Amino acid sequence: MASFSLEVFGIGAIETAEVEEFRLAKELGVVGSPVLDSDGTFLRNNAAGVQWPFTVRGKGDLPADFVEGSAGPTIDGLTGGVTLVEEAEENQNMGEESSWSASGLHAPNATADGA
Numbered sequence: 853m854a855s856f857s858l859e860v861f862g863i864g865a866i867e868t869a870e871v872e873e874f875r876l877a878k879e880l881g882v883v884g885s886p887v888l889d890s891d892g893t894f895l896r897n898n899a900a901g902v903q904w905p906f907t908v909r910g911k912g913d914l915p916a917d918f919v920e921g922s923a924g925p926t927i928d929g930l931t932g933g934v935t936l937v938e939e940a941e942e943n944q945n946m947g948e949e950s951s952w953s954a955s956g957l958h959a960p961n962a963t964a965d966g967a
Contacts, residue, residue, distance in 0.1 A: 869912040869952070876927065879903045902960060904930055909953035914942045918954035933960035 881901030889895050906927065908918070917925035917937075924935030937956040944950045 869910055869915045871908060871910040873910075874906070874908045876904060876906045879905060904958040904960070905955070906958065907953070907955040909951070911949045911951050913950060914940060914952040914954070918952070918956075924956055924958070927958065930958045930960065933958060934962040934964055935959075 879902070881903070882897055883900045884897070886897045887895045904927075908925075915925070918940050919937065924937050927935070935956065935958040937954055939956070940952070940954040942950065942952045
């Protein structure tokens with residue numbers, strides 16, 4: 853009996869990705885100490901450095917947008933600045949669908965190196 857392999861037809865892998873979970877948060881850096889009035893009630897603080905950390909995990913092959921050090925994925929609602937993928941992981945186990953995860957940061961006020 854002849855053996856059968858998809859590679860005979862030039863198929864080594866089928867690149868598909870399914871997102872199972874996506875998390876996006878907003879972080880706001882604080883500069884200095886809070887300003888209080890004479891009664892000790894909070895008045896204001898100075899904010900700086902808005903950042904949007906994200907994590908995503910899914911099944912299938914790791915999308916090219918999530919390769920470490922890439923320009924990062926396009927995320928609806930986040931414009932300008934720089935998106936950086938800080939971690940990416942792929943898992944393959946016999947008899948199971950491949951899985952992947954990635955995390956990174958979007959800094960809307962940052963500029964790309966050399967820009």
